Amino acid sequence: MRGTAPHLFWTHFFDKIGSIGLYARRGHTAVREKGGPLSNLHRPIVGASASRYVLIMVLAFATSVVATRLYLELTGYPQIGNETFHFAHALWGGLLQASALLLLFIFVNRWVKDLSAVLGGMGVGLFIDEVGKFITQQNDYFFPLAAPLIYVTFLTILMIYLVIKRRQRQRAADVRMVMYQVLDELEEVLEDDLSVSEQAAMVSRLRGIADQTTRPDLAELSRHILAFLQSDAVTVIPDRPSRVLLVLEQVKGLEDRFFSQRRMRRLLIVVFLLNGFATLFVLFVLISTLAGYGNSVPDLLTALVLDEANIRSATSLNWYLVMSALNVMTGLLLFVGALVFFLKRDSEAITLGMLALVITLTLINTLSFYFNQFSIVLNSIYSFLILLALQRYRNRFLDANHSLA
Numbered sequence: 001m002r003g004t005a006p007h008l009f010w011t012h013f014f015d016k017i018g019s020i021g022l023y024a025r026r027g028h029t030a031v032r033e034k035g036g037p038l039s040n041l042h043r044p045i046v047g048a049s050a051s052r053y054v055l056i057m058v059l060a061f062a063t064s065v066v067a068t069r070l071y072l073e074l075t076g077y078p079q080i081g082n083e084t085f086h087f088a089h090a091l092w093g094g095l096l097q098a099s100a101l102l103l104l105f106i107f108v109n110r111w112v113k114d115l116s117a118v119l120g121g122m123g124v125g126l127f128i129d130e131v132g133k134f135i136t137q138q139n140d141y142f143f144p145l146a147a148p149l150i151y152v153t154f155l156t157i158l159m160i161y162l163v164i165k166r167r168q169r170q171r172a173a174d175v176r177m178v179m180y181q182v183l184d185e186l187e188e189v190l191e192d193d194l195s196v197s198e199q200a201a202m203v204s205r206l207r208g209i210a211d212q213t214t215r216p217d218l219a220e221l222s223r224h225i226l227a228f229l230q231s232d233a234v235t236v237i238p239d240r241p242s243r244v245l246l247v248l249e250q251v252k253g254l255e256d257r258f259f260s261q262r263r264m265r266r267l268l269i270v271v272f273l274l275n276g277f278a279t280l281f282v283l284f285v286l287i288s289t290l291a292g293y294g295n296s297v298p299d300l301l302t303a304l305v306l307d308e309a310n311i312r313s314a315t316s317l318n319w320y321l322v323m324s325a326l327n328v329m330t331g332l333l334l335f336v337g338a339l340v341f342f343l344k345r346d347s348e349a350i351t352l353g354m355l356a357l358v359i360t361l362t363l364i365n366t367l368s369f370y371f372n373q374f375s376i377v378l379n380s381i382y383s384f385l386i387l388l389a390l391q392r393y394r395n396r397f398l399d400a401n402h403s404l405a
Contacts, residue, residue, distance in 0.1 A: 045174075046167055048181035053113055054161040057121035062154055064093075064125025069374050088133075093126030110187060128153055147369040151380075155362065175215050178205050182225065189229075195239045203229060261397045265341055268393065271386060272338035272353060279331020311371070323367040330356040330364065350394050357387045 047053075068089060072078075080087040100120035103112050132146030133139040182205050188194040206229070209215075209222035228234065241249075259267075311317050337352035360383050368376040 043176075045177050045180050046164060048168070048177075048184060049110070049113070051161055051165045051168060053117040054157065054164060056114060056117035057124070058154065058157045058161060060118045060121025061125040061157065064122040065129050065150055065154075066374075066377060068126060068129050088130055089126045090130040090133075093123040093129075096120070096123030096126065099123075108187075110184075124153075144370050144373070147373045148366050151366055151369045155366075175209055175212055175218055178209055179218050179222070182206060182209075182222075186225075189234060192235055194234060194236055196236055197239050199229060199234070199236050261393075264389075264393050264397075265344075265346070268349075268353070268389065269338045269341045272334040272341065272349075276331050276335025276338060279328055280335065283328055283331075316370075319367055320371060323364055323371070326359060326364050326367075330359050333359075346393070347398055350390050350398070353390050354387065357383055357390070361387070 096119045100116040100123060103116045103119070128150055130141060131149050132141045132143035135145070135149075136143050182202055185198065185202055188198055203226060206222040206226040210219050210226060212219060311320055333352050333356035337349045337356065340352060341349040361380065365376060365380050365383070368379070
């Protein structure tokens with residue numbers, strides 16, 4: 001319920017904040033004197049929603065690059081401009097990035113951060129899509145090295161997302177981080193949009209801060225915020241499940257209904273075997289052909305790579321052979337993983353599959369983007385989906401069984 005005089009509570013609240021400062025000055029907390037110009041630089045804190053924003057950015061980045069390349073391919077690479085001017089899409093990318101920064105500097109709402117992540121990701125994608133022009137004397141948009149550079153940039157941002165995600169789990173007990181999260185979530189109070197579940201989550205975090213002894217000043221502050229959140233001055237609204245959550249719940253229901261552990265295992269065995277048999281077939285054909293060519297191995301290599309337009313030197317040929325060897329290795333790993341799955345040694349099979357897919361996504365695809373350019377995008381998406389399926393299998397069945405044990 002809404003209180004009759006919330007301004008009186010806030011007056012009392014800020015009076016308490018002042019008393020906390022007096023409490024600190026009296027020696028109950030460590031007070032640091034200001035030093036040089038770097039004395040005001042505090043240890044950086046990873047935001048509670050940092051991983052969310054980075055994920056939105058990397059998805060917008062990938063979508064921007066793929067959509068741009070597809071549009072240009074379908075429309076014959078049109079240009080905006082005239083005989084004098086050419087407005088490259090890198091300029092529009094810079095405009096989107098500048099807009100994202102301005103929004104972050106001006107506004108404090110959380111939805112603005114979501115929007116800035118989308119605009120920033122799209123801007124980075126439009127900018128880096130023209131990297132071929134920036135690294136060649138001829139301003140070659142189709143320079144073969146451009147595609148792998150774009151892909152490596154995507155992987156780098158994705159790795160940053162994974163590191164942030166892990167860091168957030170490892171530092172969940174950091175008092176300062178939790179307090180920053182609470183202060184960020186107070187926006188829901190300011191917007192008069194605090195739900196029951198959001199209030200319960202904040203109360204739980206504040207109680208944890210109040211019970212710790214390493215930062216008595218934050219413990220005192222958390223008690224006052226806790227008292228405010230549980231008072232009649234705060235309006236709490238019923239939970240309203242978002243459409244995304246409703247869709248996810250429906251998907252989870254279908255998953256539980258149609259994808260049991262046995263069916264998931266069989267499906268993964270089939271996928272592993274298809275990849276493994278394909279690799280073994282290629283290996284068999286290669287060995288048979290080598291045996292038939294005898295001393296004409298150079299002629300064989302020429303025939304094998306004749307269709308690869310980007311093999312222009314001995315160096316690129318060597319890298320192509322490295323990529324082929326890695327393909328054989330990952331195919332064998334998946335084939336062995338299928339056999340281990342068949343023996344119901346799920347943990348070992350998941351490990352083998354993930355190892356093969358990580359090698360594929362990091363090493364093989366990087367080289368493939370050089371030789372095959374953006375035609376490898378669908379194959380990359382396919383590999384990502386299999387990797388996600390393996391992770392989902394581990395979370396649903398292996399981790400759940402381990403926790404029950």
